[in-house]
Amino acid sequence: MVKLSGEALAGAAGTGVDPGSLARMAEELLAVHRLGVELGVVVGGGNYFRGRMADGWGIGRAEADNIGMLGTVMNALMLRGALTGKGAGDVRVMTAVPMQSVAEPFIRLRAERHLRRGLIVVLAGGIGQPYVTTDYPSVQRALELEADALLVAKRGVDGVYERDPNQDPTAQRFSVLTHEQAVAARVKVMDESAFVLASEQSLPMHIFDVSAPGAMRRICEGEDIGTLIATPTQPPEGS
Numbered sequence: 469m470v471k472l473s474g475e476a477l478a479g480a481a482g483t484g485v486d487p488g489s490l491a492r493m494a495e496e497l498l499a500v501h502r503l504g505v506e507l508g509v510v511v512g513g514g515n516y517f518r519g520r521m522a523d524g525w526g527i528g529r530a531e532a533d534n535i536g537m538l539g540t541v542m543n544a545l546m547l548r549g550a551l552t553g554k555g556a557g558d559v560r561v562m563t564a565v566p567m568q569s570v571a572e573p574f575i576r577l578r579a580e581r582h583l584r585r586g587l588i589v590v591l592a593g594g595i596g597q598p599y600v601t602t603d604y605p606s607v608q609r610a611l612e613l614e615a616d617a618l619l620v621a622k623r624g625v626d627g628v629y630e631r632d633p634n635q636d637p638t639a640q641r642f643s644v645l646t647h648e649q650a651v652a653a654r655v656k657v658m659d660e661s662a663f664v665l666a667s668e669q670s671l672p673m674h675i676f677d678v679s680a681p682g683a684m685r686r687i688c689e690g691e692d693i694g695t696l697i698a699t700p701t702q703p704p705e706g707s
Contacts, residue, residue, distance in 0.1 A: 469508045469615040470497065471606035471658075474515035474543055475623050476678045483515055485546055493678075494550035497588065499685040501556065506583040508613055510591045510606040511547060513539025533598030537565055540602060544592035545570060551588060559588045564596030564605070576612050583613065603662035611669050618671055619687060620657060621678035627695035628655050628675055644696045657697070672698035 476493055479486030501507045516539030522532035541563055548559045560582050561571040572578065574591060582589050594605045610618045628650070631639040645655070647667035657663065657675050666673055676683045676694030687693050 469510065469606065469610035469613065469617070470500075470619045470621060470684065471603070472509055472511050472547075472621050472678070473602075473623060474512040474539060476621055477511075477543055477546070478515035485515065485543070490546060490550050491554075494547065494554050494556075496682070496684050497547075498551065498554055498556055499682065500688055501588055503685065503688055505688055506586075508579070508583065508589045508591060508609065508615065509547070510602055510609055511540055511543045512602040513537065513541075513543055515539070516542065530598040533594075533600070537593050537596070540592040540594060541565070541567060541571065544590045547590055551590075556588055559590060561590045561592060563591075564593035567593075574609075579613055601659050601662075603658035604665065606658075607662045607666045607669075607671060610671055611665070616672070618666065618673045619684060620673055620675050621684075622657070622675060623678055625675070626677035626680065626693075628653075628657065628697070642695045643692055644698070647697060647699055650697050655697070666697075670699040672696065 472493065475482060477485045477490050479489035497507065497509060513536045517532065517535045522529045525532070544561045544563070548561050551559045562574040562579055563571045564574050566573050571592065574593075579589050591605070591609050594600055594602050595608065606618060606620075627641045628645060629639040629641050633639045645653070647670065650663070651667060655663070657673070674687050674694055674696050676687060680693070683693050
């Protein structure tokens, strides 16, 4: 499962969708899919509207979050268009908010069937409720669909560091952290509720820079890129 922010599609402008960034993200995802990996993508909508912008616009938070959910659907549809335009074949958009004329409703068993058939599944609409960012749905959907790992694409951050690398250039990047170590270090790779859920369910998360060419594919091939947050496997009995 890949967590892709709306900002990753916006490019340098930070808002809307940049055609070049959209095309590059489609290529990065296709490179993973060509490895034979079952691929789901949870897409954000922050390039259009964020709930925390509500006060400045004079809009209630619940209404603002609903607008943001619609933004995720627009991003999902554009991503599907870019993927199919590059030869991805059948790409399904599934939403937590019913929109039968443009996308399928998210039904877990149907999503699993799409993935088993080799389709790319793009998940939009968050969980269909306000006061929740797309961080939490990315963990929830990864768990529901029994994903092996959640790849968390960050903008301008290539992993988890011992200190802020922007303030201390000598700060070292962690290659691997346990969930417990990440919690103790107050790692803020995503919303706290999402991180707690991932920790409770021992979901491996790989944090990487979305702008690094080929990063998603190389992570799937086992390269040491970004930071892996995972619960260590138990040693066999008698060892």
